[in-house]
Amino acid sequence: MSKAPTKEMKKRLYVWIFCIGFGILTILDLVNITKYALVNNEEFQAMANDSQFGSTTVEANRGSIYDANGQIFAQSATVYSIIVDPYKLSQLDNIVTNPETGKTEYQRQLDTAAEILTDELDITAEDVKNAFAKTEYQWSLVRKDVEKPVADRILKRANASDLAYNLIYTDTDTKRYYPQGSLAAAVIGFTNFEGDGAYGVEAYYNDYLKGVNGKIISATDGKGQEMPYKNDKIYDAQDGSDVYLTIDRTLQHYAEKHLEQAVNDNNAQNRGCAIIMNVNTGAILAMASTPGFDLNDRNSIYAQKDIDLLAGITDEEEYNAQYAALREQQWKNKAITELYFPGSVFKVVTGAAALEEGAVTLNSTFHCSQVIQVADTPIHCWARYSHGSQDFTTAMTNSCNPAFIQIGQALGSNAFSKYFEAFGLTEPTGIDLPGEADSIYVHAENMGPVELASCSFGQSNKITPIQMITAYAAAINGGNLVTPHVVSKIVDPNGNVVMTADTSVKRQVISEETSAKMRQVLEDVVNNKGGSNAYIKGYAIGGKSGTSEKIDKYNETGIENLYVSSYCGFAPADDPEIIMLVMIDEPSALDQNGSLMYYGSVVACPVVSNTFKEALPYLGYYPEYTDEELEALGVTVPNVVTYTVSSAEATLEKLGLECEIIGDGTSVTAQIPEQKSTMRHGGKVILYTEKEFEYDVVTVPNIKGMTLSEVNTTLTNAGLNFKTGDGAASHAGSVAYTQNYAEGAVVQRGTIVEVTFIIKDEG
Numbered sequence: 001m002s003k004a005p006t007k008e009m010k011k012r013l014y015v016w017i018f019c020i021g022f023g024i025l026t027i028l029d030l031v032n033i034t035k036y037a038l039v040n041n042e043e044f045q046a047m048a049n050d051s052q053f054g055s056t057t058v059e060a061n062r063g064s065i066y067d068a069n070g071q072i073f074a075q076s077a078t079v080y081s082i083i084v085d086p087y088k089l090s091q092l093d094n095i096v097t098n099p100e101t102g103k104t105e106y107q108r109q110l111d112t113a114a115e116i117l118t119d120e121l122d123i124t125a126e127d128v129k130n131a132f133a134k135t136e137y138q139w140s141l142v143r144k145d146v147e148k149p150v151a152d153r154i155l156k157r158a159n160a161s162d163l164a165y166n167l168i169y170t171d172t173d174t175k176r177y178y179p180q181g182s183l184a185a186a187v188i189g190f191t192n193f194e195g196d197g198a199y200g201v202e203a204y205y206n207d208y209l210k211g212v213n214g215k216i217i218s219a220t221d222g223k224g225q226e227m228p229y230k231n232d233k234i235y236d237a238q239d240g241s242d243v244y245l246t247i248d249r250t251l252q253h254y255a256e257k258h259l260e261q262a263v264n265d266n267n268a269q270n271r272g273c274a275i276i277m278n279v280n281t282g283a284i285l286a287m288a289s290t291p292g293f294d295l296n297d298r299n300s301i302y303a304q305k306d307i308d309l310l311a312g313i314t315d316e317e318e319y320n321a322q323y324a325a326l327r328e329q330q331w332k333n334k335a336i337t338e339l340y341f342p343g344s345v346f347k348v349v350t351g352a353a354a355l356e357e358g359a360v361t362l363n364s365t366f367h368c369s370q371v372i373q374v375a376d377t378p379i380h381c382w383a384r385y386s387h388g389s390q391d392f393t394t395a396m397t398n399s400c401n402p403a404f405i406q407i408g409q410a411l412g413s414n415a416f417s418k419y420f421e422a423f424g425l426t427e428p429t430g431i432d433l434p435g436e437a438d439s440i441y442v443h444a445e446n447m448g449p450v451e452l453a454s455c456s457f458g459q460s461n462k463i464t465p466i467q468m469i470t471a472y473a474a475a476i477n478g479g480n481l482v483t484p485h486v487v488s489k490i491v492d493p494n495g496n497v498v499m500t501a502d503t504s505v506k507r508q509v510i511s512e513e514t515s516a517k518m519r520q521v522l523e524d525v526v527n528n529k530g531g532s533n534a535y536i537k538g539y540a541i542g543g544k545s546g547t548s549e550k551i552d553k554y555n556e557t558g559i560e561n562l563y564v565s566s567y568c569g570f571a572p573a574d575d576p577e578i579i580m581l582v583m584i585d586e587p588s589a590l591d592q593n594g595s596l597m598y599y600g601s602v603v604a605c606p607v608v609s610n611t612f613k614e615a616l617p618y619l620g621y622y623p624e625y626t627d628e629e630l631e632a633l634g635v636t637v638p639n640v641v642t643y644t645v646s647s648a649e650a651t652l653e654k655l656g657l658e659c660e661i662i663g664d665g666t667s668v669t670a671q672i673p674e675q676k677s678t679m680r681h682g683g684k685v686i687l688y689t690e691k692e693f694e695y696d697v698v699t700v701p702n703i704k705g706m707t708l709s710e711v712n713t714t715l716t717n718a719g720l721n722f723k724t725g726d727g728a729a730s731h732a733g734s735v736a737y738t739q740n741y742a743e744g745a746v747v748q749r750g751t752i753v754e755v756t757f758i759i760k761d762e763g
């Protein structure tokens with residue numbers, strides 16, 4: 001690291017009020033002489049301009065913020081203020097007259113200054129004239145935040161002209177830039193007007209980033225009068241250190257892209273958040289709140305519903321209050337500052353605790369008859385049917401509430417509370433970001449049978465998403481509770497590492513043996529019954545969905561159907577490296593039948609699977625397909641163009657594909673789908689045999705909500721082929737969720753439509 005020698009002089013507006021009298025010229029001459037004498041020393045020149053008396057702060061340069069791969073997320077740069085000296089110009093009045101033009105020297109210099117400044121800055125000659133109007137000042141600001149090349153050109157032109165010395169001069173200031181814009185904005189945070197961190201990493205690590213300001217102290221004489229410049233003492237500024245995040249820009253981008261999609265698709269009324277963490281170290285690889293904001297334009301409001309809300313307010317005072325509240329809300333890091341009922345994702349904690357205590361085993365059976373009586377209270381399963389008799393893994397797959405109430409009962413309220421604390425849910429995780437919220441939970445002494453029941457399936461205790469993912473990580477990483485963190489190290493301007501993240505294990509919560517069981521159970525949850533929505537061909541994924549009702553908000557407002565939909569998945573399932581939690585707050589979109597889509601498996605799970613699909617290859621994990629998956633991947637269509645019709649037919653037949661011949665030619669002139677496309681076994685290739693022909697076209701039907709066999713029939717009847725994307729195609733209860741060609745699109749007959757399937761239930 002080079003140590004920049006810049007000594008930022010705190011800019012001060014010095015108002016010179018002189019008595020009209022004999023001494024005035026003498027003082028000004030002294031000032032000017034000083035300036036001339038120190039012309040080559042920028043630092044002293046600035047001081048001569050700014051502060052003849054007392055001590056002057058020399059600002060330290062603020063350190064930069066980098067991601068895990070050295071990409072810049074925040075940096076400071078010097079910007080320039082363009083300043084003119086009206087007093088100096090005023091002294092020129094009528095001193096010299098240009099005989100050729102008849103202008104006074106005053107007018108000639110004003111014109112020259114105006115020519116330079118209007119050329120280089122977006123201002124008028126009138127603006128320049130106004131800047132020179134207050135003739136008692138030596139400092140009049142023309143423009144601030146000017147970039148260096150422009151400031152340099154202005155000074156160069158001023159020096160090349162015969163303007164009075166320093167009639168135009170510059171002062172420096174510092175501006176904070178966020179080159180990644182909105183990416184990870186709630187984590188990075190920003191600085192306030194004073195240049196101190198106000199939010200996020202900028203605030204939490206402010207002491208490291210800001211450095212130590214220096215000082216120039218002027219000596220004083222026997223009467224306490226300062227003696228400028230003669231005996232100054234200079235304390236150099238110590239520049240701030242650079243902060244390196246654990247955040248990986250690429251993973252952050254993947255997470256934000258898919259989170260934003262889900263927040264929009266589900267019309268989330270209270271934002272959404274996502275966290276990707278290394279399960280073994282607690283390093284946060286991505287953390288997002290959506291809608292977010294651009295760090296370079298953080299005062300704007302970004303969520304459309306907030307913009308609409310503000311547009312409807314006419315009272316100015318009310319508008320300003322609402323604007324401030326909404327802006328504050330959009331700046332908040334949802335993953336750490338807000339509490340929620342984790343719902344069924346919490347069953348991972350209950351299950352791990354019960355297995356560890358020996359209260360249940362993987363072979364224990366639990367019965368669901370749709371409703372279970374707890375003390376005097378009937379508690380329903382989320383399903384509108386009974387799950388019947390289930391072992392532990394099936395109960396987790398079904399996400400059966402009565403089963404987990406029985407698991408909670410087997411554990412008991414004391415043991416439940418002991419593990420709740422051990423998993424770190426009674427205290428903040430200690431993540432290195434400001435504003436982490438404290439959980440609200442039922443204490444053991446207040447936990448009756450009904451409370452224990454609802455606690456067991458995650459509907460009574462309110463925790464933060466960062467607490468949930470950290471507890472879940474402990475359940476599957478060998479039992480170790482780690483400290484989540486966003487900064488890996490801090491490096492001072494001399495290149496010394498002055499802080500490294502503590503990645504040590506806080507405590508072991510469950511045994512490696514129990515943790516291994518949980519990994520297997522959660523992998524089975526994803527793979528069971530033909531694959532869940534988290535299933536990705538070629539990868540071993542573990543995961544659990546959650547859907548919680550915002551009972552407290554309902555009690556407060558009477559608004560029904562407010563849910564938090566979440567999903568927490570990890571990979572690779574047998575030896576996990578990453579874990580991702582996604583939470584969508586108050587989804588409000590309806591499906592094709594007009595029903596609210598709110599299950600975590602439907603709303604939040606696609607964010608995890610779509611992100612993993614990109615993140616795992618990026619992290620060096622490549623898919624390994626089973627025979628079944630290879631079968632499902634389909635057939636790669638070969639090229640049969642120029643083949644004779646009979647050899648084309650034979651080639652396709654051997655691959656399990658049908659064909660349809662169009663025209664009377666003897667050889668193939670075109671084929672749809674084209675070579676190298678993949679499609680389902682049994683699909684049909686359209687072969688054209690004439691030299692002159694027009695492609696048949698068909699209209700894509702809507703297949704959303706259909707089962708696999710309905711999709712097959714509908715698309716085949718429409719003259720189309722299809723293939724299935726990742727997700728739950730062969731699951732008994734799955735339905736088509738997305739199609740890559742929209743309903744009504746006109747495409748060539750034989751085109752392959754890619755369809756993804758989703759299971760529309762909590763499991």
Ligand SMILES: [Zn+2]
Pocket residue numbers: 368369370381382383386387388398399400401402403
């Ligand atoms: Zn059930």
